[in-house]
Amino acid sequence: MYTGQDEKRLYEQAKHLLKQDNGSAEDTVAQLKEVINYADWKYYVQNDPTLSDSEYDGLFKQLKNMEEQYPELVTADSPTQRVAKGLSERFPTVSHLVPMLSLDNTYNAEDLTDWDRRCRELAETDDIEYCVEPKYDGAGISLIYDDGALSRGATRGDGVMGEDVTINIRQIRAIPLSAALLKYGVKQIEIRGEIVIHKKVFEAFNKQRAAEGLSPLANPRNAASGTLRILDPAEVRKRGLNSILYHISAFTLVDSMARPNELATHYDALKWLYSLGFPTPAPDMKVFKRIDDVIKYCHEFEGRRDDLPFEVDGLVIKVNDFAMQERMGSTSHHPRWAVAYKFKARQATSKLVDVEFQVGRTGAITPVAKIEPVHIGGVTVTSVSLFNEDVIREKDLRIGDTVLVERAGDVIPYIVKPLAELRDGSEREIKFPTHCPACDSKLERQPEEAAWRCININCPVQLVEHIIHYVSKDALDIRGFGAANVQKFYDLGILKDVPGIYDLSADKLKGLEGFGEKSITNLLQAVEQSKKQPLNRVIFGLGIRFVGETTAKTLANAVSDIREFYTWDVDRLSTLEDIGPKVATSVVDFFAREENKAMITKLDQAGVNLRNEHKGITAADGELAGKTFLFTGTLGHFKRSDAEKMVEDKGGSILGGVSAKLNYLVVGEDAGSKLEKAKKLATVNILTEQEFLKLIEGQQP
Numbered sequence: 280m281y282t283g284q285d286e287k288r289l290y291e292q293a294k295h296l297l298k299q300d301n302g303s304a305e306d307t308v309a310q311l312k313e314v315i316n317y318a319d320w321k322y323y324v325q326n327d328p329t330l331s332d333s334e335y336d337g338l339f340k341q342l343k344n345m346e347e348q349y350p351e352l353v354t355a356d357s358p359t360q361r362v363a364k365g366l367s368e369r370f371p372t373v374s375h376l377v378p379m380l381s382l383d384n385t386y387n388a389e390d391l392t393d394w395d396r397r398c399r400e401l402a403e404t405d406d407i408e409y410c411v412e413p414k415y416d417g418a419g420i421s422l423i424y425d426d427g428a429l430s431r432g433a434t435r436g437d438g439v440m441g442e443d444v445t446i447n448i449r450q451i452r453a454i455p456l457s458a459a460l461l462k463y464g465v466k467q468i469e470i471r472g473e474i475v476i477h478k479k480v481f482e483a484f485n486k487q488r489a490a491e492g493l494s495p496l497a498n499p500r501n502a503a504s505g506t507l508r509i510l511d512p513a514e515v516r517k518r519g520l521n522s523i524l525y526h527i528s529a530f531t532l533v534d535s536m537a538r539p540n541e542l543a544t545h546y547d548a549l550k551w552l553y554s555l556g557f558p559t560p561a562p563d564m565k566v567f568k569r570i571d572d573v574i575k576y577c578h579e580f581e582g583r584r585d586d587l588p589f590e591v592d593g594l595v596i597k598v599n600d601f602a603m604q605e606r607m608g609s610t611s612h613h614p615r616w617a618v619a620y621k622f623k624a625r626q627a628t629s630k631l632v633d634v635e636f637q638v639g640r641t642g643a644i645t646p647v648a649k650i651e652p653v654h655i656g657g658v659t660v661t662s663v664s665l666f667n668e669d670v671i672r673e674k675d676l677r678i679g680d681t682v683l684v685e686r687a688g689d690v691i692p693y694i695v696k697p698l699a700e701l702r703d704g705s706e707r708e709i710k711f712p713t714h715c716p717a718c719d720s721k722l723e724r725q726p727e728e729a730a731w732r733c734i735n736i737n738c739p740v741q742l743v744e745h746i747i748h749y750v751s752k753d754a755l756d757i758r759g760f761g762a763a764n765v766q767k768f769y770d771l772g773i774l775k776d777v778p779g780i781y782d783l784s785a786d787k788l789k790g791l792e793g794f795g796e797k798s799i800t801n802l803l804q805a806v807e808q809s810k811k812q813p814l815n816r817v818i819f820g821l822g823i824r825f826v827g828e829t830t831a832k833t834l835a836n837a838v839s840d841i842r843e844f845y846t847w848d849v850d851r852l853s854t855l856e857d858i859g860p861k862v863a864t865s866v867v868d869f870f871a872r873e874e875n876k877a878m879i880t881k882l883d884q885a886g887v888n889l890r891n892e893h894k895g896i897t898a899a900d901g902e903l904a905g906k907t908f909l910f911t912g913t914l915g916h917f918k919r920s921d922a923e924k925m926v927e928d929k930g931g932s933i934l935g936g937v938s939a940k941l942n943y944l945v946v947g948e949d950a951g952s953k954l955e956k957a958k959k960l961a962t963v964n965i966l967t968e969q970e971f972l973k974l975i976e977g978q979q980p
């Protein structure tokens with residue numbers, strides 16, 4: 280799809296669009312669409328982003344602005360049209376053009392050799408080419424493109440009927456909304472594939488959920504299939520799903536044109552789709568003539584399964600030639616021309632011996648299953664989180680149960696289910712405690728929450744967890760501290776709370792086991808360094824409920840001193856991006872508590888940075904809120920992107936062209952048609968760069 284030359288051109292085009300004046304609106308919109316599609320492809324299909332997030336957002340915003348000004352230029356396949364507002368109804372049931380079959384499984388060399396023999400009998404030849412590709416562990420989907428445009432996306436369902444989830448499929452930026460299929464005479468095509476989630480994206484997503492007090496999703500597969508069926512497309516978009524398409528199940532050609540040459544073998548067909556921008560396994564496909572080579576490759580590939588960005592549970596071996604595939608046919612369950620080679624299972628059974636209840640930083644009580652040690656995928660598992668009481672009740676887990684445990688890749692292990700059929704009556708109910716295991720305070724549970732909590736602010740475990748969080752890498756990043764030392768200092772009585780970190784001294788630490796002169800100096804130095812950390816890290820480190828790293832950044836950006844939050848109410852906080860009433864309430868509660876204010880005062884006295892010199896005023900309350908700007912000509916004083924950022928930081932927005940909606944046109948040297956056009960509009964204020972700077976500084980230009 281993109282040659283090296285295309286890539287160079289599109290990269291330049293992106294940079295140009297970010298900086299410069301552009302030609303006609305039509306041209307600019309076309310160019311913006313092209314580079315955004317290219318950026319999506321680089322990010323999701325190639326896994327090799329070229330633009331920074333803010334550059335991408337800048338281009339996207341430009342396109343949106345342009346389309347607002349010139350609604351006639353909006354097309355169904357514009358990247359902005361992926362974004363849907365509002366909630367979907369329930370998804371209608373639809374039938375697949377061709378039933379979605381499963382695959383037969385093989386587990387070892389012998390199974391594969393048998394399958395190869397059967398293939399050669401069925402195909403009546405020894406000359407078979409096999410195409411081998413990863414078996415992606417996600418949610419199966421089926422896409423239909425009519426006249427080159429994505430017209431339907433459906434879940435697998437029972438294989439015959441699935442759910443029409445087109446609106447959610449459109450949120451997945453790896454999936455093209457349109458492609459040059461008509462150019463090849465393809466009128467309609469049904470393509471099968473998998474919706475997957477990048478392991479890293481999944482991890483970040485669960486981290487965010489944990490910060491919000493929600494239980495993590497069990498594994499990337501569940502995350503992908505669950506996300507496909509949620510009714511809020513905006514949420515689907517946020518989750519950053521990806522897709523791999525690996526099978527053409529049906530197609531019709533325009534006016535009975537000849538089948539395109541590219542469609543003679545599976546390998547060529549997927550390469551061809553890849554060249555049209557579809558996310559196929561093309562880069563990871565291999566063709567072999569001999570089953571022994573296939574087997575060798577399978578073993579070798581299994582060894583590096585954890586290096587792949589997605590969860591892969593095996594390989595799929597397909598007879599490459601389409602005509603041969605047709606001759607071999609299918610059973611009602613699976614094609615005879617394809618087979619899955621399954622990697623070693625990452626599930627095992629074990630016995631649930633006990634459940635421990637751990638107190639977290641926020642007081643949430645987490646049940647943790649203690650199981651008989653079991654080896655899964657190279658590690659021994661003895662503890663498995665059960666997240667909350669609901670999980671225990673939903674799965675009907677009991678002490679003494681034989682349980683199925685899964686550990687997929689780097690994902691934390693979890694209990695899939697108890698094997699109820701193996702119960703002998705000696706199993707015992709898991710009793711959830713009514714009082715905190717650490718301080719014996721009565722536990723509470725809010726109606727909308729899954730967790731039971733200890734709300735005693737002096738609960739010793741919570742205090743320790745608080746300090747551990749404050750010093751952690753993503754918060755104040757105080758090297759050399761670590762959980763074990765925090766616990767040790769706490770137990771010894773030399774560290775009681777977060778501000779106490781700054782009272783540690785060489786005297787207090789001297790003589791402690793494992794603390795020589797050097798490690799004391801290093802630790803105290805790291806403590807000293809942490810005073811200079813930016814405000815967002817401090818806010819994150821305070822451990823306010825529901826405030827993860829991203830929210831902490833948003834909060835830090837909204838003030839020039841953390842103490843400004845003492846007077847903010849829920850409504851004001853809710854004007855900040857991505858902060859809803861739940862988070863806002865939690866923030867207000869936090870800053871309303873005297874003990875938290877006292878802690879902040881102590882941090883201030885210790886010299887910890889509580890200020891944000893680069894406060895970015897948010898759109899809702901910025902001095903330039905609602906004002907629109909456009910820059911034209913060559914700017915001498917600053918880079919265009921910096922100037923645009925100044926406007927946006929103060930709540931203003933950038934338009935793509937001169938129109939009645941424009942408030943300020945800032946002109947540099949050699950300003951051209953935009954200046955001329957603006958002069959004709961009484962509503963536009965024309966500013967020099969100096970005048971613009973005055974405006975930004977809050978003076979009358």
Ligand code: IVH
Pocket residue numbers: 380381382412413414415416418419420472473525526595614617619
């Ligand atoms: S081919 C008729 N290729 O695995 C063609 N399937 O366990 C059948 N899967 O239902 C599918 N990666 O959801 C094929 N590279 C791949 C695959 C793949 C994952 C899934 C698919 C299928 C299931 C069977």
